[in-house]
Amino acid sequence: MLDFKLDEIEQSGDFYTRNFQPTPEENKLVLNMGPQHPSTHGVLRIILEIDGEYILRAEPVLGYIHRMQEKMAEVKTYPQYLPNMGRVDYLHALAWNWAYAGAVEKLMGLEVPERAEYIRVITCELNRINSHLLWWGAYLLDLGAFTPIMYAFADREIVMDILQRITGSRLTYCYYRFGGVSADIDQKFINDTREFCKYMRGRFPIYKDLVTDNIILRKRVEDIGHINLETCRKYGATGPVLRGSGKPYDVRRAEPYSVYDRFDFEIPVYDEKDALARYLVRMDEMEQSLRIIEQALDSLPEGDYIHPKTPKNPKPPKGEAYFAVEGARGKIGVYLVSDGSKSPYRLKLRSPGFSNLSLFAEIARGTLLADAISILGSLDLVIPEIDR
Amino acid sequence: MINLPLPLIQILIGLIGILAFVGLNGLVLVYLERKIAGHIQRRPGPFEVGPHGILQPLADAVKLVGKQLITPKGADSVLYWAAPIISFAPAIVCFLPLPFGPKLTNIDINVGLVLILAFTGLNVLALCLAGWSSQNKWSLLGAARDISQSVAYEIPLLLSVLPIMMLSGSLNLYEISTSQGAWPWQWHIIYQPLGFFIFFICILAETNRAPFDLPEAESELTAGFHTEYSGMGFGLFFLAEYSYMIVACAMASILFLGGFNGPIVSGWWWFLFKVYALLIVMIWLRWTYPRVRFDQLLNICWKWLIPLSLINLLVTALFIKL
Amino acid sequence: MMVKKIAQTLTGLWSLVVGLRVTGKNFFQPQITVHYPREKVESIEGYRGHIELVPKDNDPFTARCMACGSCARVCPSGCITLHIKKVTEPAVSAKKEDNSQKPEQNNQKAAPAKKTKTKRVLEAFELNYNYCSLCGLCVQSCPAGGLRFSDNVYLAGFSRKEFEFDLLARMRAQKEGK
Ligand code: SF4
Numbered sequence: 001m002l003d004f005k006l007d008e009i010e011q012s013g014d015f016y017t018r019n020f021q022p023t024p025e026e027n028k029l030v031l032n033m034g035p036q037h038p039s040t041h042g043v044l045r046i047i048l049e050i051d052g053e054y055i056l057r058a059e060p061v062l063g064y065i066h067r068m069q070e071k072m073a074e075v076k077t078y079p080q081y082l083p084n085m086g087r088v089d090y091l092h093a094l095a096w097n098w099a100y101a102g103a104v105e106k107l108m109g110l111e112v113p114e115r116a117e118y119i120r121v122i123t124c125e126l127n128r129i130n131s132h133l134l135w136w137g138a139y140l141l142d143l144g145a146f147t148p149i150m151y152a153f154a155d156r157e158i159v160m161d162i163l164q165r166i167t168g169s170r171l172t173y174c175y176y177r178f179g180g181v182s183a184d185i186d187q188k189f190i191n192d193t194r195e196f197c198k199y200m201r202g203r204f205p206i207y208k209d210l211v212t213d214n215i216i217l218r219k220r221v222e223d224i225g226h227i228n229l230e231t232c233r234k235y236g237a238t239g240p241v242l243r244g245s246g247k248p249y250d251v252r253r254a255e256p257y258s259v260y261d262r263f264d265f266e267i268p269v270y271d272e273k274d275a276l277a278r279y280l281v282r283m284d285e286m287e288q289s290l291r292i293i294e295q296a297l298d299s300l301p302e303g304d305y306i307h308p309k310t311p312k313n314p315k316p317p318k319g320e321a322y323f324a325v326e327g328a329r330g331k332i333g334v335y336l337v338s339d340g341s342k343s344p345y346r347l348k349l350r351s352p353g354f355s356n357l358s359l360f361a362e363i364a365r366g367t368l369l370a371d372a373i374s375i376l377g378s379l380d381l382v383i384p385e386i387d388r
Numbered sequence: 389m390i391n392l393p394l395p396l397i398q399i400l401i402g403l404i405g406i407l408a409f410v411g412l413n414g415l416v417l418v419y420l421e422r423k424i425a426g427h428i429q430r431r432p433g434p435f436e437v438g439p440h441g442i443l444q445p446l447a448d449a450v451k452l453v454g455k456q457l458i459t460p461k462g463a464d465s466v467l468y469w470a471a472p473i474i475s476f477a478p479a480i481v482c483f484l485p486l487p488f489g490p491k492l493t494n495i496d497i498n499v500g501l502v503l504i505l506a507f508t509g510l511n512v513l514a515l516c517l518a519g520w521s522s523q524n525k526w527s528l529l530g531a532a533r534d535i536s537q538s539v540a541y542e543i544p545l546l547l548s549v550l551p552i553m554m555l556s557g558s559l560n561l562y563e564i565s566t567s568q569g570a571w572p573w574q575w576h577i578i579y580q581p582l583g584f585f586i587f588f589i590c591i592l593a594e595t596n597r598a599p600f601d602l603p604e605a606e607s608e609l610t611a612g613f614h615t616e617y618s619g620m621g622f623g624l625f626f627l628a629e630y631s632y633m634i635v636a637c638a639m640a641s642i643l644f645l646g647g648f649n650g651p652i653v654s655g656w657w658w659f660l661f662k663v664y665a666l667l668i669v670m671i672w673l674r675w676t677y678p679r680v681r682f683d684q685l686l687n688i689c690w691k692w693l694i695p696l697s698l699i700n701l702l703v704t705a706l707f708i709k710l
Numbered sequence: 711m712m713v714k715k716i717a718q719t720l721t722g723l724w725s726l727v728v729g730l731r732v733t734g735k736n737f738f739q740p741q742i743t744v745h746y747p748r749e750k751v752e753s754i755e756g757y758r759g760h761i762e763l764v765p766k767d768n769d770p771f772t773a774r775c776m777a778c779g780s781c782a783r784v785c786p787s788g789c790i791t792l793h794i795k796k797v798t799e800p801a802v803s804a805k806k807e808d809n810s811q812k813p814e815q816n817n818q819k820a821a822p823a824k825k826t827k828t829k830r831v832l833e834a835f836e837l838n839y840n841y842c843s844l845c846g847l848c849v850q851s852c853p854a855g856g857l858r859f860s861d862n863v864y865l866a867g868f869s870r871k872e873f874e875f876d877l878l879a880r881m882r883a884q885k886e887g888k
């Protein structure tokens with residue numbers, strides 16, 4: 001026999017049914033946006049309470065694509081967990097690769113050869129451009145423009161071809177290894193990348209003409225979704241969201257890892273705090289990434305691409321390590337605890353998207369439905385990363 | 389043999405002709421839209437069915453007809469199914485008074501302009517019913533948007549048509565056409581550039597075309613008022629939308645661009661050419677711009693278009709009097 | 711104030727024209743998509759298809775694999791199953807041990823009899839491609855360089871069964887095909 005009554009459960013319901021119960025109040029509509037909705041990009045669900053088109057309350061519901069990424073680490077050996085990192089955030093997979101590999105290296109005290117660091121920088125930045133390009137296209141799709149995403153895809157294709165040649169994948173990369181990367185880059189890669197940098201520079205003016213300067217777009221993103229620094233701090237927002245609010249915080253600068261301190265690049269910051277600021281931060285970041293790539297290619301040292309004495313089955317000593325990198329969406333952190341065995345004792349993934357989404361409930365209040373969509377898009381959410 | 393009055397026979401023949409024309413045009417427009425979209429996005433568009441995908445719209449139509457018609461639970465099924473028909477039927481009537489060529493007017497009535505404006509207004513009712521009866525919050529929001537949009541844009545639309553009536557002194561579309569000459573500098577657009585501009589923006593909004601496609605803004609309202617429709621229910625809305633586009637562009641070309649008058653030899657070919665040129669511009673706009681926000685849409689109308697069209701009207705009236 | 715507003719509106723309208731020009735220009739530019747069944751993508755270099763066995767240098771139809779089992783151990787998705795026959799070669803006197811085939815178990819090294827040499831012979835190399843995450847760990851872990859990724863891009867099938875290969879049999883089939 002069941003020792004609980006089904007009625008009781010139905011009555012009590014979960015958090016959302018209890019908090020969004022229809023009330024006798026008039027002019028109020030509870031709207032369920034997602035998990036299948038064209039602009040939640042995946043399986044985000046947002047419960048909206050609206051009055052006409054004005055949002056009274058918005059509550060994101062998470063967990064539709066929860067895959068137990070953290071728990072999975074505990075049953076796999078260290079190298080076996082590598083492919084998982086490509087699936088956490090499929091758009092900036094290499095940053096996650098890096099965060100995990102970096103944490104393990106830190107714990108093991110493994111030195112990464114210089115050439116490998118440069119290769120990591122180049123590929124990671126290429127991947128960042130790819131991620132921003134897709135965000136750009138998808139954001140405009142949210143705003144109702146269908147063409148930009150196709151142009152973005154055409155450019156992404158070039159990067160994916162370049163990365164495919166050496167990493168073997170086009171999206172969910174599993175390229176970084178403990179102590180280096182899995183394959184060396186060759187002359188063709190270098191030439192292709194240089195060519196891409198040149199090509200991409202020529203594309204930005206087109207993007208600017210078609211989209212950034214467009215009055216309709218400006219009116220859709222200007223002055224909406226203000227996030228002040230206090231809110232950012234409260235929710236731990238990072239990445240372009242924070243930089244769009246006027247704080248030049250970038251892990252690549254703040255806690256330089258790898259060889260980032262050797263490159264000369266700017267951190268785009270905008271003080272307007274609105275969706276347009278976040279938009280512009282990302283557009284500028286792509287240009288900065290190109291700069292980093294070119295500098296890295298110019299000073300690419302010779303040497304090993306992976307530490308020659310990397311153990312095949314690493315057993316890091318007892319202890320803990322935290323490694324953070326700057327992903328396309330913000331600060332990616334991997335916290336690792338080892339008990340000296342061949343699989344991690346505990347792994348915690350800090351995904352920037354989760355923090356960035358958390359503030360949505362606060363800033364969406366009082367906006368129009370269309371603005372809420374625009375704000376949601378400007379946060380650049382990748383749902384698998386949020387749910388992990 | 390039953391003795392049918394001649395006008396009735398004429399109307400019947402006209403209706404059949406128009407139905408064929410509407411159906412054919414729907415197919416051509418769908419194909420055109422997808423091809424242009426494809427080429428703008430550097431891809432081929434439909435390509436597999438028939439040479440260069442020319443039979444693709446036909447295949448889609450067959451698919452739509454073959455789909456099951458689903459009435460959502462809790463929907464008001466009478467209103468629900470009446471809506472697409474109410475949306476589509478007036479579209480056909482709108483074709484009746486259009487002068488396609490010098491001798492190609494179906495019914496030559498002297499209030500043709502008013503007739504078309506009145507019947508296109510019926511579309512709002514259909515979308516309202518569709519949104520209300522489908523028992524879906526997204527549909528409802530879409531319908532609400534559509535009503536406020538259509539009501540708002542009807543005003544500048546009429547205000548931009550009025551100067552033309554003053555210029556040609558008639559409500560008969562045939563006479564408006566013939567009051568303009570064959571060459572572009574003899575068309576009304578020369579005297580009414582602002583009027584044409586306002587009229588064009590208004591017909592974009594009235595036919596729910598991007599960047600004013602708010603009632604069916606799929607990234608906001610999933611599919612707006614036709615979220616729940618399947619099969620031919622959706623197909624009729626779709627066809628109605630394309631028919632209204634044609635009617636609107638036909639109106640624009642009759643009122644401002646000389647209708648069937650054209651250089652060298654006037655005739656229906658000039659009319660069709662102008663209509664399609666305008667349609668292509670509409671498609672081009674759609675695949676270039678993001679969507680405006682709802683309050684901005686109404687702001688454009690109340691704060692810019694209505695004052696501008698009023699000024700335009702006054703200035704025209706003054707000039708005619710002088 | 712009013713003048714500024716009108717100027718803003720005009721530049722706004724001009725930006726719309728600029729946008730139209732961009733899409734208009736693109737309309738006349740050549741397409742960049744590939745009509746798949748008629749054309750094929752050129753850049754499949756580096757593509758990771760399913761893994762396959764690398765043949766020996768001197769014999770293109772014998773696998774380099776020496777059945778060590780490290781690929782099966784390292785695979786995160788557990789998609790490799792090795793069927794290994796242990797053949798005990800008598801060092802001095804001819805004596806055969808049992809050679810029943812059983813799936814490879816991790817770390818189960820055959821304890822060789824005092825003076826006999828145990829040879830591990832690969833009978834079947836089963837790959838369940840359905841679960842493969844194409845990470846490349848198996849390829850890198852192979853001490854003999856016995857694995858690589860195939861460039862079989864156009865692999866498609868109707869059921870999961872079709873993606874369970876025996877790579878050794880595949881190699882033999884290639885031999886017969888030739
Ligand atoms: S590529 Fe990775 S998942 Fe696939 S068989 Fe090899 S080790 Fe296993």
Ligand code: SF4
Pocket residue numbers: 774775776777778779780781782792851852853854855856857
């Ligand atoms: S790791 Fe290489 S040698 Fe060992 S079983 Fe696998 S393929 Fe054979």
